[in-house]
Amino acid sequence: MITLQAIIDKLRANQHRLGIELNPPAPEAAIQQLEQALGRPLPPDIAAFYRYCNGFECVQDFLFKINPIDWILEFSGQLAAQRFEVADYLISSDVWEVVLDPTDLARYRIINANHGMEAEVTLTDSLYAFISRYLDGEGYLDLYQWYEQVKQQLP
Numbered sequence: 001m002i003t004l005q006a007i008i009d010k011l012r013a014n015q016h017r018l019g020i021e022l023n024p025p026a027p028e029a030a031i032q033q034l035e036q037a038l039g040r041p042l043p044p045d046i047a048a049f050y051r052y053c054n055g056f057e058c059v060q061d062f063l064f065k066i067n068p069i070d071w072i073l074e075f076s077g078q079l080a081a082q083r084f085e086v087a088d089y090l091i092s093s094d095v096w097e098v099v100l101d102p103t104d105l106a107r108y109r110i111i112n113a114n115h116g117m118e119a120e121v122t123l124t125d126s127l128y129a130f131i132s133r134y135l136d137g138e139g140y141l142d143l144y145q146w147y148e149q150v151k152q153q154l155p
Contacts (some may be wrong), residue, residue: 006046010135011056013026018135019060023068026054030069037079043106046086046098046127048073064089066131084108095150096123096130121151 011020016086026071031050042050057066066087067075082100084100094112099120101107110130113120123146124130133146 004045004052004128004130007049007128008052010132012137018058018064020056020058022056023054024067025052026050030054030073032126034069034073034079037073038082038084038100039080040082040100041105043100043108044099045098046108049127058111064134087130114144114147118151119154121147121154123147123150126146 011022014020015022028051031042031047035057041047050069052134055066055071057063057065064087067085069133072084072086073079078084081098082102084094087096093140094114096112099109099111101109108125109122110124110127111120111122124133
């Protein structure tokens with residue numbers, strides 16, 4: 001299991017290579033506003049991440065970012081359905097969404113559906129694993145390869 005500290009260490013180690021700009025921590029009021037819009041608490045690991053930093057941008061990697069809460073509140077149109085765009089590439093040219101489990105408050109999936117053109121593909125059930133995959137690979141290109149690998153394994 002990947003910890004928040006491991007993700008923090010990886011973000012710092014890759015700051016120069018990817019041009020990572022960490023946002024300051026999300027205000028507690030913003031976290032509560034997102035939870036209110038979702039109608040439930042955020043999963044603990046997602047809330048902990050946003051308490052550390054309110055997302056980040058990778059300016060050298062074609063504007064890949066983990067969306068800040070204010071962006072999620074303004075642009076995610078499916079909050080009532082308990083899903084939101086957690087990451088995007090090249091100003092929403094592609095997006096990855098968190099889909100919250102309806103019965104377990106700690107569980108969720110991170111999916112990509114190629115802008116709704118294909119069936120949803122679940123990449124992981126961990127924000128930390130998603131960020132780690134991004135940082136360990138070749139940036140956003142590795143996320144696309146991951147999507148294709150998982151998609152090929154589907155029935």
